[in-house]
Amino acid sequence: MIMPAIATRTFKMFQEESSFRKLVKRMTQKISKISDPVKRARFVHRKINEEIESQFKDQMVEKLVQCKKGCSACCHSQVAVTHSEALLIAEKVEEGVGIDYERLHLQAKAGNSAKDFFQLTYEERACVFLNDKNQCSIYEDRPSVCRTNYVLSDPKNCEIRKGQSPSVQLLNTFSADTWVYSYFKLGNNNGALAFLLQRVLKEKDNQIKFPLSKEY
Ligand code: SF4
Numbered sequence: 001m002i003m004p005a006i007a008t009r010t011f012k013m014f015q016e017e018s019s020f021r022k023l024v025k026r027m028t029q030k031i032s033k034i035s036d037p038v039k040r041a042r043f044v045h046r047k048i049n050e051e052i053e054s055q056f057k058d059q060m061v062e063k064l065v066q067c068k069k070g071c072s073a074c075c076h077s078q079v080a081v082t083h084s085e086a087l088l089i090a091e092k093v094e095e096g097v098g099i100d101y102e103r104l105h106l107q108a109k110a111g112n113s114a115k116d117f118f119q120l121t122y123e124e125r126a127c128v129f130l131n132d133k134n135q136c137s138i139y140e141d142r143p144s145v146c147r148t149n150y151v152l153s154d155p156k157n158c159e160i161r162k163g164q165s166p167s168v169q170l171l172n173t174f175s176a177d178t179w180v181y182s183y184f185k186l187g188n189n190n191g192a193l194a195f196l197l198q199r200v201l202k203e204k205d206n207q208i209k210f211p212l213s214k215e216y
Pocket of ligand 1: 129142
C-alpha cells in the first residue's frame with residue numbers, strides 16, 4: 001500500500017491512541033459507503049477542505065502560513081494519489097484540461113519510486129498540471145495530498161532543485177491528514193500521480209486522444 005509521507009507520519013505518531021484508531025475506522029466507513037470512485041474522491045476532497053478551512057478561521061494560522069499563489073516548489077515532488085483520484089483527474093483530461101504528455105511519460109517511467117523520480121531534473125519533475133503561470137490547472141480537483149501542505153518556515157527552505165528532501169516546517173493538519181490516511185488505507189491500487197494517471201489514460205485510450213500512447 002502506497003501512503004503519502006505526511007499521512008504516514010500522522011499514523012506513526014498516533015497509531016497507539018485508541019481515539020485515533022476509532023477516528024480512522026469512522027472515516028474509512030464513511031468513505032467506503034461511496035462506491036462511485038469519482039464521487040468518493042470528491043467526498044474526501046470536500047472533507048479535507050472543510051478541515052483546512054476550519055483551521056484557517058484562526059487568524060494566527062492565516063498569518064503564519066507562507067504559501068502564496070504562484071509558488072510551486074511542492075509541485076516538483078512526487079505526488080501520491082489513489083486510483084479513484086487518478087480516475088477523477090483523467091476525467092478532467094478528457095474534458096480538455098491541458099497536460100504535458102512529455103513530462104507525464106518521463107515521470108511515469110520512474111513508476112512509484114521516489115529515488116528514480118528525483119533523478120529527473122527540476123524542470124522534468126514539474127507536475128504535469130503546472131501551467132506556465134506556475135498554477136495548478138486542476139486546482140478544484142487536485143489530489144488530496146496537494147490540499148494539506150502548508151509551510152510555516154521560510155519559503156526558501158522549500159527549494160528542492162537539487163532533489164533533496166526539503167527541511168520545512170509544516171502546519172499541523174492532523175484532521176485532514178487522518179482523512180488522507182483513511183482514504184489511502186482503503187485503496188490497494190494507489191501510486192505516483194504520473195504513473196497511475198498514465199495507466200488510467202491508457203485504459204481509456206480508445207476514447208480520448210493520447211498522443212504518446214503508441215510509445216508505451
Ligand atoms: S496537482 Fe496541482 S497542486 Fe498538485 S502537484 Fe500538480 S500542479 Fe501542484
